Amino acid sequence: MTRAHPNAEIAIAPVQGWIQSVLAPIGPDLRGNSADATPEPADAGWMATLCLLVAVALLLVVAGHGAGRRGDAIAPLLFWSGAVLMVVPTSLRIAWPDVARSERLFLLLLLVEALFYFKTVYSPTGFAHHDEFLHWASAEDLATGHRLFLRNPLLPIAASYPALEIVTTAIANLTGLPLFAAATLLLAVLKGTLIAALFLFYESISGSARIAAIACLTYMGCSTFVMFESAFSYESLGFVLCMLILAVEAASKDLVGRPRLCALGLVALLLAGLAVTHHLTAAFAAVYLGMLAALEALRRDASLRLEARIAMGATAALAIMLPVLWVMASGNSFTGYVGPVVETGFRTLLGKVFGTGIPPSEHLGAPTQPIGMRLTTLLAILLLALGLATGFFRSLATTAPRALHQGWRPIQGILKRRWRDSRIVLLTLLACGFPISVAFRLTVNGWEIGNRMGTFVFIGVGLVVAVGIVHFWQDRMPRGWRRIAPSAALAVIVMGGVTASSLEPIRGPYKVAADAQSIEQMGIETSLWTKQWLGPGNRFTADRINRLLLAGYGRQDVRTKINEGVYAARAFRHESLGSDDFYALSKSKLDFLMVDLRLTTASPILGFYFEPWEPQQGVRLSAAELLKFNTVKGITRTYDNGYLIIYNVRGLHGEP
């Protein structure tokens, strides 16, 4: 046989070579050795040294907060040197190629508990973050009322998901500890359990402790990991239950007969717990397990037993049915709660992409961080993108049939629905959500969606990046830069998780409408005054921060609305009380209004004083607007400390 076009082939050859060299980094070839050759025991010397380093790092972090409180210029240096010392050496050791499994797991636990400590010392004796106050109020209600499903006007849907409050009050009741201490202990245990569950999950599906440890480190780069998932909030418990479900399900994949049934029993118990813990996480578990069952049904593999398919189908059915049944039984408005946030976020993102109309609040701009924090986050995102690019096809290739291991044949096999583990296929596809979550985070209105998405998307990102590192960056025998660079990149990714977790992580002076940065001693003592002198349970409204303090420390019945459909912001805006607002106030059941004159000193850091949807977002409040109640007949001024004033509006309803 003769060749027809030898010249054409000669011309194409360099192009093919160039394409191959470009595709090689992202291609599906598995070069690395993911097997854990390092035997036990762990190196106790490293573990002890890193314990000491982390403790010194935490001391520096605390010193940074202290300096920040005093306004010392050295605060950022102390704080960030502590953060780097806490994260970098431990991350490097965890990601190092020759480390025993138990040492990796110990160091992961050390790092995750250090990050929790890092979050807690921001406010070591009380809650500081917005959502924490909402759940604290519910937990206090449960502890004092001894009943579930009590109304929470600040977060109405929380009454239908009382699991966090149940567990916290159970600990407080058994031990006699205050709620804050009980909650902190619970959260510390939850963080350790979360990282253990993540590790076991990744280890089950990848068969490698090294990949599992690197995937866990990558997960710590998620913007929600350090703060949001460590907060006293129902997601923190829900996500731990969710990861345990995924871990138990993955570990039971090779079980048959009674052991499989027993594992299903545990999954069912955890799913039932999750259904009453957190709506979004329960929805994610339902989607994950539903899609897993669907992928198993799609998969062309005669080796898959009918029993395994039935077990996966039953797990998916439970995961879908239990949350739906709970929503129906409790009558909560999950779609009404989540729907508007999702709708506005998507409308904003599509508006930005296609240049169509975007909500006015988008023009306010997001609050800014120091440049160093932004650069670290950006570098971490770039490294994650690099890890995803080099790990995506390799991750799929790890589950392709063993016979297909040359070139792109593993991917062709996957496209022909031939794979060994549907979990890996699903997680690899889930990782594709990462760029979408980043795009959402670039918008003001879609930030919330992008942030929440990250929690779930990073489960996939962790696996893909870990496979990319082990099978491409570290290669078979990691030496030289291949030993150091991937570990250093992982340390940057974890640091990115720290820098993306908070606007201003160093404790500093009071700032206007900035959530945790607005909570200080005077506001707390004023709320405590209301409990002591007015008694608990009075109907109050105020700005966003003082509402939290009044609900938490003051134990007041705090309202976001004056009347149905009339939000508090309306009463506080305008220099005179219009007849509509006067009518709304007089028809309301409110007892007191609290005004905070500090709000007039600066524009709100988060863009709003009262609600994210207030009509005059970004417009600075004036003292005349807040003090107009001085001259309204029927309103009296009960309390004044020069900054905070409490007005009694009972006179408008004919009461003293």
Added chain:
Amino acid sequence: MASPDKRDLLGACMWAGATVAAVAVSDSTLLRAVLGLPMALLISGHVVLRAIGVRTTSLSEHLAYSIGASLAVTIVGGFVLNAISALAPLGWAFWYLAVAIAARLLPARGNDVSPARAWLGPLRIQPWQAAAVALAMLVATGAYALAIHDQAADRQFRYTEFWMLPPAKGDPGQLVVGVHSAEAQAGTYDLEITLDGKPFAVFRSLTIAPGDTWVRKVSVPILATQQQAEARLYRPADNKLYRRVSALVPEAEAR
């Protein structure tokens, strides 16, 4: 096949019994925490794993699953105790005792923790390593204490609280007026009370030190019409109206 060992379940029952006793008779937070925390977060889940018969292959896996099952058992307990109006300390203690006894009474399905992959393996610890870990714990605890101290010392705003409470329902002729100082140093104040704009009472040269509270009940006449009481706090040092509060005095009830 040999019957699986149930000594751990017996131990769990005894632990739960001790927790019930501690909750019933002791106010010691330390004792109750030592008994209650493992019960709520670990032991109850372990007994459930044993009752269900879940296989685990390492200690880390068993601990993680036990904590997860404990959380689920506690959540279920919350609903059960709510249904029987027993969401109280003793209710919780008895719930965990009931779970432990139920697991003990169920037929055992084996303890499948494999010693081969125990968590830390055969770890050999040198004295300096133990000392380093102990020092690390000391430093971390000290740092937390320092954080608490810094928070307690952090007073960004200095202020004086001034208030006037309207007459309570059971005490119709009494206004309550109070001043509390959260200033850096003691201050001297004059306090004037008016009723419908007319002078009613005066308190001169009140010296209030930081942290001190001054409170008076002021008797006011109850008239046929509602009156407005106003209290003003002056700083004589600079002849300045410093704070102003007010309250309504309700009219006499018609007989």
